[in-house]
Amino acid sequence: MFELKPLSSDGVEAALRKAVRYRLLNEPFEAGSICLDILEVDPENQDALTTLILARSDQFFSESGARVSDARELIPRLKGEYQREYYAGIICERRGEAYLRTLRTGVGPIAYDWLRRAMEHYEKAEELSPDVSDDAILRWNTCARMIMKHPELEPSEPHGHPVMLE
16 A cells, blocks of 8 residues: 655654654654654554554544553553553553443443553552652552542442453
8 A cells, every 4th residue: 555654763752742742742653653753663662552542542532542452552562560560551441431431231240340450550559669759659549539529430240340441
C-alpha cells in the first residue's frame, strides 16, 4: 500500500515533544503515530514507549478506540519492573474508567474488576519504586475514590473472582 517515510535520528527529540503535545490536544492517534515513527529509529526509546502506551489507552474512551491488547503488547518492552507494573496499572485503570463512562446497564462489575486489577498493579509498583515517587500511590487512591464514589461499582462475584475481561 504505502511505504512509510523514516524519521531522521536527529529528529527524535522534537518528534517526542510533538507526540506529547498531540496527547495534550486530545489527538491520541496522531501522538501514537509519531511514537511509532520514533520507535522505528530508536526501538528502545522508553519515553516513546510510555507515550505510545498512554496514547493507546487514551483511545479506550472513544468509539473507535484501541484495544487493551494494543497497549498491553508494549509493556514487556519497558525496561524496569516498576515501569511494567505501573503502566499495566494505567491500562487497567483507563479501561475500567472507559467502561464506567459508557453508562450501560451491567458494566459496574466489569469496571470494578478493571479498577481492582489496576490497584493490584499499583501496589506491586509501589513495592518496586526505585525512588521516593508516590505516583503509584496517587493512582491507587484515584481508583479507590472512583470505586467509593460509584455504588454501581461492585465485585462480580462474592469472592472477587473477575468477570471475563478482553
